Amino acid sequence: MVTERGQNKKMKKQLFYIILFISAIGFAQEPLVKAVIDTTNIRIGEQFQLKIMVNKTQNVIIPKIDSTRLGKLEIISEDKIDTIKNTLIKKYILTGFDSGAYYIPQQQIYINNQAHLTDSLLINVATIAIDTTKQKPFPIKAIKGEPIIFDDYKNYMYWGLIALAIIGFLLYYFVFNKKTEEEEEYIPTIPPYEEAIQKLHQLDEKLLWQNNKIKKYYSELTEIIRSYIERELKVPALEITTDELINTLTNFYTSGVIITSDETIKKLKDLLQEADLVKFAKSKPLALEIEGDRKDAEEVVNHLKPKPVEIVETKEEKEDV
Numbered sequence: 001m002v003t004e005r006g007q008n009k010k011m012k013k014q015l016f017y018i019i020l021f022i023s024a025i026g027f028a029q030e031p032l033v034k035a036v037i038d039t040t041n042i043r044i045g046e047q048f049q050l051k052i053m054v055n056k057t058q059n060v061i062i063p064k065i066d067s068t069r070l071g072k073l074e075i076i077s078e079d080k081i082d083t084i085k086n087t088l089i090k091k092y093i094l095t096g097f098d099s100g101a102y103y104i105p106q107q108q109i110y111i112n113n114q115a116h117l118t119d120s121l122l123i124n125v126a127t128i129a130i131d132t133t134k135q136k137p138f139p140i141k142a143i144k145g146e147p148i149i150f151d152d153y154k155n156y157m158y159w160g161l162i163a164l165a166i167i168g169f170l171l172y173y174f175v176f177n178k179k180t181e182e183e184e185e186y187i188p189t190i191p192p193y194e195e196a197i198q199k200l201h202q203l204d205e206k207l208l209w210q211n212n213k214i215k216k217y218y219s220e221l222t223e224i225i226r227s228y229i230e231r232e233l234k235v236p237a238l239e240i241t242t243d244e245l246i247n248t249l250t251n252f253y254t255s256g257v258i259i260t261s262d263e264t265i266k267k268l269k270d271l272l273q274e275a276d277l278v279k280f281a282k283s284k285p286l287a288l289e290i291e292g293d294r295k296d297a298e299e300v301v302n303h304l305k306p307k308p309v310e311i312v313e314t315k316e317e318k319e320d321v
Contacts, residue, residue: 032056033109035118043128044099047076050092052118054109057083061110062090069105072098073123096125192231196301199224200294209290215282217290218275225268225297233258233306242272249304257307264303267296 038049054060067075076093083089096102104121190198203224208217226237229245233252237245246269252258253265271293277283285293 032111033107033116033118035104035107035121037104037121037123040122041124041126042096043126044097045095047093047095048123050094050104050121052090052092052107052109054088054111055086056111057086057088059112060088062088063108063110065092065107070094071102072096072100072125073102073104094123096123099125099127101125192228193301195231196224196228197298200298200301204294209287214284214290215278218278218293221294221297222272222275225271225300228301229304232304242269242276245272259305259307260303264300268300268304271296271300 032055034053036051036053038051042048052062054062062081065075065078073094073096076095078093079091081088081090094104101122101124104123106117106120109116109118200221203217203220206217206220208214208220223238226245229235229237229249233249235245235248235252240248246265249258249260249265249268253260253262274283274285274289274293278285
C-alpha cells in the first residue's frame with residue numbers, strides 16, 4: 001500500500017513541475033515593445049533603418065522620436081504605423097554625417113496608458129578610408145557662380161515698370177492731354193435743339209427697348225430731354241427731381257419766360273413719371289406706350305422754347321436809321 005507520506009511527496013513533485021512549466025512560459029513570452037536596427041555600423045552619409053515593434057494593436061501610443069536626443073544622427077524619413085500579424089511596426093530611416101559611436105536612446109511606448117521602454121541601441125559611424133598612394137587628392141576648386149535667373153533681376157524690372165508708368169502718366173497729363181483740351185476748344189458747339197433731335201435719332205438706332213433693355217432706353221431718353229432743357233432754358237434739369245422740374249417750367253410758362261403750352265408740360269410730366277416708374281419701380285410699359293413716349297419726347301423738344309429777347313431801339317438809334 002502507498003503510505004500517506006508517499007502521496008504527499010508525489011503531490012509536491014507534481015506541483016513543482018507545474019510551477020516550472022508556468023515560469024518557462026512566462027520567460028518565453030516576447031517583450032511588449034522592441035527596437036531594432038538593420039545594422040550597427042555605417043559609413044558617413046549611409047542610411048540605416050530603425051524599427052519599433054509593439055505586439056499589441058489596441059490603445060497603443062508611439063510618440064515621435066526627439067531628434068535632439070540623437071546626437072549627430074539625423075532622421076531622414078519615417079513611415080506610417082503599419083500592422084502585421086497583430087503587431088504594430090513603425091519604421092525610421094536615419095543617417096550620420098560625423099564619425100563616432102552614437103546611442104539611440106530608449107523610447108517610451110504607451111500601452112493602455114502605461115509606459116514601456118525599448119532597449120537603447122548603439123550605432124557606429126565610420127569615415128571612408130582613402131588610399132592616397134593610389135588616389136591623389138584633387139586640388140580645391142574655386143567657388144562656382146550660380147546661373148543667372150529671373151528672380152535675380154525681378155525687383156529691378158518692377159521698379160523699371162513703375163518708372164515707365166510714371167513717365168507715361170506725366171507725358172499724357174502735360175503733353176497729350178493738353179493737346180486734346182486745345183483741340184476740344186476749337187470744336188464748335190451744336191445748338192441744343194439740333195443736338196437733342198440728333199440724339200433722339202441715335203437712340204432709335206440702338207433698338208434698346210426692342211432688345212428688352214427698357215430701363216436703359218428710358219434713362220437715355222430722359223437724359224436727352226433734361227439735357228436739352230438745361231442747355232436751352234438754363235435750368236439744372238439733370239440735378240433736380242421730376243416734380244421740381246415741372247414746377248419750375250410751370251412758373252416760367254405762367255410768367256411768360258418760355259414759349260410752350262399746358263399740353264406740352266403735361267406730356268413732359270407724364271413722360272418723366274413713366275421713366276421714374278421704369279427705373280425705380282421696375283415697370284414694363286407696352287410697345288405702344290414706349291412709342292408714344294418717344295413721340296412725346298420729340299414734341300416736347302419742338303414746343304419748349306425760351307422766349308426771344310426783344311431788342312428795344314433807343315430814340316437815337318432810330319434817328320441814325
